[in-house]
Amino acid sequence: xxxxxxxxxxxxxxxxxxxSTITDRAERTEMLIHYADQFQEVPASVATRPFPEAxxxxxxxxxxxxxxxxxxxxxxxxxxxxxxxxxxxxxxMAAILDQTISGLPAAELTAIPGEIVRTIFGREISMxxxxxxxxxxxxxxxxxxxxxxx
Numbered sequence: 001x002x003x004x005x006x007x008x009x010x011x012x013x014x015x016x017x018x019x020s021t022i023t024d025r026a027e028r029t030e031m032l033i034h035y036a037d038q039f040q041e042v043p044a045s046v047a048t049r050p051f052p053e054a055x056x057x058x059x060x061x062x063x064x065x066x067x068x069x070x071x072x073x074x075x076x077x078x079x080x081x082x083x084x085x086x087x088x089x090x091x092x093m094a095a096i097l098d099q100t101i102s103g104l105p106a107a108e109l110t111a112i113p114g115e116i117v118r119t120i121f122g123r124e125i126s127m128x129x130x131x132x133x134x135x136x137x138x139x140x141x142x143x144x145x146x147x148x149x150x
Contacts, residue, residue, distance in 0.1 A: 009108050012100035012116070019120045028122050032092040039091035040098065042067060042079040051081055057139045060132035062087025064094065068106075068143035075103040076147055078140060089121065093133045096120065097140060109144035112137055 005013035022028045046067050047055065057064040063083035068076045078101065080094035101109055114134035118125065121133065 008112060008116070009101050009104050012097075012112065015096060015100055016116050016119050022122075025122065025124070032121065033088065035092040035095040035099075036088040038095045038099070039080070039082065040095070042081045046079045047081070055081075055139075057132065057135040059128075059135040060090060061128060062090035062132060064090045064132070064136055064139075066094075066136060066139040066143065068140070068147060070147060071103060073103075074105050076106050076109065076144060078102045078143075080136075089125075089129055089133060090136065093117070093120070093136050097136070101140070106144040106146075106148035110141055110148055112141060114138060 005017050008016060019028070019031070022031070042051075042065070046069060047065070051065045055065040055067055057066060061084070064087070065081040065083075067079040069079065071077050078098055080098065082090045082094060084090070101112070114137045117130055117133040117137060121130070125133075
């Protein structure tokens, strides 16, 4: 990913820029654990188990799910579930997206590049884990496109 974060929503751009400066693996891991600890499970008012397959994230080994709920102001509020209790990376990605893009208009969210995963999690992330985390981003994009198209 280039250093041009202007196409990203402002809060997400700031976070991605911050992660792009981290060279110490332990510091990156500590920050990601911090975000994973902030993960909030989808409330029962949005979805209950068993979760619908339509909300399932493809390729995610942690069995993640994503929902988008339209808000009165035209924004989309995102909710996430991660079925694997050890799915810290998926929980971190969900918390990051929740904190940086939830509530924004759908049109602003349709082109978030999956490459942000490599910038946030580091280049040493495994291909399988990277695909799953990119799957979360792609699910957010897909839901945003659905709402943007009306």
